[in-house]
Amino acid sequence: MRKTKRVKVLGWRWRRNQLRRPSDVVEAWIVLAAWAFAAAGGTVAGVAGAQAVDAGQARNGAVHQPATAVMLRTVPRGARAAADYNRVRAEVRWTDAQGTVRTATADVKAGTAVGSSVPVWTDGRGHLVDEPTSPVVETARVVMAGTGVGLAGGLFVLAGGYLIRLRVERRATEGWGEEWERTGDRWGRRTG
16 A cells, blocks of 8 residues: 655645635634734743742842851861762851841851851841852743743643644534535445
8 A cells, every 4th residue: 555645735724725614714813823822922921930030039139148157066077968068067156137146057168167157148037048049040040930931831822722723623524524414425325
């Protein structure tokens, strides 16, 4: 059995011909609208997502305040943290902006001696927080979030358009079946 080669013609739903059905035109408009809404909606969603992440990072950065803490225990040089081999968790003491002396564990350089000063970051309530991220990392997060939200929004719209198009195609196929039932007898004798 020989394979037949299928030829795709761009824009065939838009061209006038005897075989074009009304459902073909509807499908063409659905595809066009889905792509237009996906591009516009994805762009809007991406910009909104990027702005939301940027605003969240700005809020977090505004509450980070630098402080100087004092080491309470010596950290041995051989001690290692799981994520960063150069830093370990150790107990430190510092005075917050209200004058309250606080104690907690912080990431410090391995081998730091008792009584050494170490830089730490606190939030507005005096609790230790992680060091703020660099502007390069913040920009990368904003771009990644905006791109991800934009792509997800666009794909969501395209999936909706595809489902609508499938429904239109199914109705057209059902219509063909009904028409064939009515006209099939005129084309020749029925078998079966």
